[in-house]
Amino acid sequence: MAGFNQTVILDVVRRADSGLTRAQLARRTGLSAQTVTNATRRLLEQGLVREEGESSRPGPGRPGTLLHLDPSGRYAIGVHLDPAVMTFVILDLAGTPVAQSQMPTPVPEQPDQVVAGIVGAIEDLIASAEIDRSLLLGVGIATPGPIDVDRGVVLDPPHLPGWHGVPLRDDVASGTHLPVMLDKDTIAAASAHLWNPGVHRSAEFAFFYLGTGVALSLVIRDEVVRGVSGNAGESGHFVVDPTGPDCECGKRGCLGAVLRAEILVQQGLAAGVPLEVGDMTDPRDINLAFSALCAAADAGDVGAISVLETAGRRLGMASTVITDLCDLDTVIIGGPLWSRMERHAMPGLAKLVSEHHVPSGAHSIAVLGSPLGSQVGAVGAGCLVLSQAFTPRPSDLMLLA
Numbered sequence: 094m095a096g097f098n099q100t101v102i103l104d105v106v107r108r109a110d111s112g113l114t115r116a117q118l119a120r121r122t123g124l125s126a127q128t129v130t131n132a133t134r135r136l137l138e139q140g141l142v143r144e145e146g147e148s149s150r151p152g153p154g155r156p157g158t159l160l161h162l163d164p165s166g167r168y169a170i171g172v173h174l175d176p177a178v179m180t181f182v183i184l185d186l187a188g189t190p191v192a193q194s195q196m197p198t199p200v201p202e203q204p205d206q207v208v209a210g211i212v213g214a215i216e217d218l219i220a221s222a223e224i225d226r227s228l229l230l231g232v233g234i235a236t237p238g239p240i241d242v243d244r245g246v247v248l249d250p251p252h253l254p255g256w257h258g259v260p261l262r263d264d265v266a267s268g269t270h271l272p273v274m275l276d277k278d279t280i281a282a283a284s285a286h287l288w289n290p291g292v293h294r295s296a297e298f299a300f301f302y303l304g305t306g307v308a309l310s311l312v313i314r315d316e317v318v319r320g321v322s323g324n325a326g327e328s329g330h331f332v333v334d335p336t337g338p339d340c341e342c343g344k345r346g347c348l349g350a351v352l353r354a355e356i357l358v359q360q361g362l363a364a365g366v367p368l369e370v371g372d373m374t375d376p377r378d379i380n381l382a383f384s385a386l387c388a389a390a391d392a393g394d395v396g397a398i399s400v401l402e403t404a405g406r407r408l409g410m411a412s413t414v415i416t417d418l419c420d421l422d423t424v425i426i427g428g429p430l431w432s433r434m435e436r437h438a439m440p441g442l443a444k445l446v447s448e449h450h451v452p453s454g455a456h457s458i459a460v461l462g463s464p465l466g467s468q469v470g471a472v473g474a475g476c477l478v479l480s481q482a483f484t485p486r487p488s489d490l491m492l493l494a
C-alpha cells in the first residue's frame with residue numbers, strides 16, 4: 094500500500110487517538126523532519142491521512158497541523174466461513190464495519206457451491222455499500238482449521254465434510270479479482286480484539302471461540318500465537334467433565350464434545366425443552382435448533398437455562414487451566430454460538446473463574462464476552478488484511494534504498 098517510512102508513520106497515526114503533528118511524528122518514529130514531511134505528503138496524496146485541527150500543546154514555535162487517519166481512505170473485506178453460516182463485513186481503515194451481511198452456508202459439503210456463494214456475496218456487499226473497488230485492499234477469509242496458511246488451502250476440517258485440500262484463497266481470488274488472505278477462524282477472531290481500540294483487552298489474553306467447534310487462541314505480548322503451521326488453538330479435547338458425553342477421540346466430556354451445539358440441543362431435549370429439530374447431521378439445522386434452545390432459555394425455560402449454565406461452568410474450568418498456565422488476567426469469549434448463549438452461560442462461567450484461586454495471587458481474572466458478537470470472525474479476517482497493510486516490511490525498505 095505504501096513504502097516503509099509511510100507505513101511506519103501511518104501505523105503511528107492510527108494508534109494516536111487525537112491526531113499528531115509532523116513534529117510529534119518525527120519524535121515518535123525517530124525519522125527526520127524532512128522524511129516525515131515527504132512521507133506525509135504522499136500519504137495525503139493517497140488519501141490515507143487527512144489534516145484537521147491544530148496542536149494546542151504549549152511550546153516554542155507555531156502550533157502544528159494535526160494529521161489523522163482517514164478511515165474512508167481504504168477498505169478491507171472480511172469473510173467468516175462457518176459450516177452453518179457465512180458472515181461478510183467491509184471494514185474501513187480504522188477497522189469499523191461499514192457494511193455487513195450474513196447467509197446460511199450453501200450446501201456446506203460442496204466446496205464449489207460455497208466458493209460461488211462467497212464470491213457472489215462479496216460482490217453484492219461491495220455494490221450495496223457503493224465502495225470504489227480501487228479502494229479495496231483485499232479480502233480476508235476466516236475458516237475452520239486445519240489449513241495450510243502458506244498455500245491458502247483448507248485441508249480437511251472435521252466440521253466441513255467433503256472438504257479435502259480446497260484452494261479457497263486462490264478460488265476466491267480468481268472469482269473476485271481481489272488479493273485474498275486465508276487464516277484459521279480462531280486466530281482471525283483473536284486478531285479482531287487486537288485491532289479494535291474500542292474493545293477492552295489486556296496485552297495477554299485467552300480467547301475462546303465458540304462456533305461449530307470450540308477453539309482457543311492465546312495472545313501474548315500483543316501477538317496471536319500461531320504455532321509452527323498456523324494451526325494453534327485446538328482445545329476441543331480438554332476434558333472438563335469425565336462423566337460427560339462420549340467424544341470422537343475416545344475420551345468422555347472433552348470441551349469440544351460438551352460445547353457442541355448438537356450436544357447442547359440433545360441435553361435440552363432430555364431436559365424436556367420443547368424444541369423442533371430437523372436433520373441433526375446438517376450444520377444449518379443444528380444451528381436453527383440451537384437458536385431455539387437459546388430462545389427457550391430467554392423465555393424462561395428452566396431446562397434450557399440449566400443446560401446453558403452448565404456449559405458456562407465447563408468453559409470456566411477450561412479457562413482457569415489456561416490462565417494458570419500462562420499467567421493471564423483476561424479471558425474473552427466470542428463466536429456465533431456464544432452471542433446467543435452468553436446471557437445464560439456467563440454468570441456460571443464468571444463465578445467459577447472469580448472463585449478460582451490464582452496461584453500467583455498477584456491479580457484477578459476478568460472474563461468478558463466479545464462485543465463483536467457473531468461478526469467476530471469476519472471482523473477479524475478483515476483486520477488481518479488491514480494489519481498486513483499497516484505492517485512495515487523490510488522488503489519495502491530494500492525497494493526504496
Ligand SMILES: [Zn+2]
Nearest residue numbers: 330340342347
Ligand atoms: Zn475428545
